[in-house]
Amino acid sequence: MAIIKRQAAELAKQTFEYAPAPEAIDHVRIQPRYGLFIGGKMVEPHSKKRFPTINPATEQKLSEVAEADAVDVGRAVSAAGTAFTSWSRMAPSRRARYLFRISRLIQERARELAVVETMDGGKPIKESRDVDVPLSAAHFFYYAGWADKLEWAFPNRRPRPLGVAGQVIPWNFPLLMLAWKIAPALAAGNTVVLKPAETTPLSALLFAEICQQAELPAGVVNIITGAGKTGSLLVSHPGVKKVAFTGSTEVGKLIQRALAGSDKRLTLELGGKAANIVFEDAPLDQAVEGIVNGIYFNQGHVCCAGSRLLVQESIAKPLLEKLKQRLSTLRLGDPLDKNTDIGAINSKAQLEKIQRLVDSGIEEGAEIYQPECKLPERGYWFPPTVFTNVSQSYRIAREEIFGPVLSVLTFRTPAEAVEKANNTPYGLSAGVWTDKGSRILWMAERMRAGVVWANTFNRFDPTSPFGGYKESGYGREGGVHGLLPYLELV
């Protein structure tokens, strides 16, 4: 009796510590080595070379993937070229059927895809489970609907597919970016060769299995793995009629140079340095959530991340107090734990880049704040970080950090907010927080950014076009606009 009472008393003294709640991984089969998905089959790479892909949260090797060389790229483009003849002439409603099937299969294999995405990329399972995978399925579902309605999408024009699309995608949303690229391309009647990023190839290779399961005709989708070299071979291959790239502005410029003078179509979705603008009449607690979601979602590895917080000076103090308090509740750790808010940084190279830029911020005189936060011993981690006293001229206010680092600047009037927000080479997204409807529209008119979110941030939907201004790229993905880069309108 006494013991039980003591136990009860001890229980009363404890605080709320969430016990580990890891997502099961025993249902996932990751093969020890992968080939290239060319012509509907997994084939050995001509290069005979492979490189490891690791789990950034544990630094353990997950698998070995092939490094495609020029011959491999040639084979993939030629398989796609062959498939294009029949795929582009297939009844559009039949093409739609394959896309619907792929969407269903993504939903059926959602758990497996979410776990693989988290293990290979380091993002929290709650994000891959609730955002990446469902949105990927939604994208295929949405574009499946357009496949047989292209003539209604572009009235009085005759939309024709282009041919083979060479697509290169980044490591921050591997499956979702794959869906953004492949779904509209196939719906429009093109065939594709896609190269996932070298640090996160596994979900694309799982997607290759899904293509087989969906009995997609051989060669319509080809997936080749490799690093920058492979990507550059792909985009400059003469058989490729259309290039779609999502990634850094630096590489985007290289691609644009390489393609100059060719007849290839190009769309680029590049970096960003988005302003999240909070006015003094904003709903503060929700604005704090939006700021957190804007910059700490996916460890800040988001091209449209709200990495510059522009806050009206009159509420800067209470807002920052709230933000700092909120940061202390963020849970950083095992990405597979269902309660984790911040996972691992995608790679060692990215971690070093973040560290370099953060060091520059301290050096230039900004004030750094990081909540008390224990980082795991193994793996790549960076605590959620806020810089205050940031000037427009600091590197951390100009350059894309692509990590969980927020730079806070203040403004006095709406006009100053617009000026500061637009004063960047980028222009992918922006956020406006105010209770005043007219001010939202006034701001949206003046922001040079592809997306302006009002009283929310980082919200995506397949029906809504997404893309950049200025050095954030050109072309739109999503919505009817997303079909256009894959069609010729005769």
Place this chain on the structure above:
Amino acid sequence: MRGVRSVDEVGANERAASLAKRSIKKSSKLWALDLSIRCMDLTTLEGSDTPGKIAALSAKAIRPQPGDASIPSVAALCVYPARVADARERLQGSGVKVASVATAFPSGQSFISIKLAETKDAVTAGADEIDMVIDRAAFLSGDYQKVYDEIVAVKEACGPAHLKVILEAGELGTYDAVRRASILAMAAGADFIKTSTGKVQPAATLPVSLVMMEAIRDFMRETGRPVGFKAAGGIRTSKQAIAYLVVLYETLGADWMTPDRFRLGASTLLNDVLMQIEKERSGVYQSADYFTID
């Protein structure tokens, strides 16, 4: 009051939904279930309540699971004013508080003289805590001063008894109004603010609770006075109770995870919590017949 900062409904709903997805397992689940009992206002508010019913519930409140001393008592038994004396008699010396609704519960549509007299009589009869309702007629017609004055008067009538102020969020219509009513009640001297009477749908919801807790947090920052929070109405399962604790923990922090600052008003929740505790301990669900219905 119209100058109180606004709440974005979509954002508040999203935040509450994301917190409801927290996965609370094993030791943390047991701890949360134990705390749910310690913070529970076991409630009966029926026209058919009798001294016998109160006696039975009092026994349950003191010892929720007969023969298991590791299960704590609940925080309070919440009854109508006319039943306060019965509860006082049964709970004397047990540590379980007697809470009484008052001020023409649940509608509040009566005369101020009657509301004050009812409050005083309930305290005299032995109530440690008074759960009052705000005058929604005044609030919704914009007469915030009247609402404020009434809370001040009831607080005075309470004397030593703790005052919980029920906003009846389900009748206020917007989160902006809930936030405004929260600030008003706290400024007027409420010891606790409470979501609902349980007699109106919707009663307690997670986003409404989040909005109220955020108001408490802001009030604390402004004045330094901690105000408690009580969720009531429609909380029937352990899973719901744990979701409230998660929102509490991640909004107001560990300091609020005590019966002095947090209560769950519920009539049927207790047995589900007991069943879940037994399941966590033994690994299997027990028959409902092993838990007393009082």
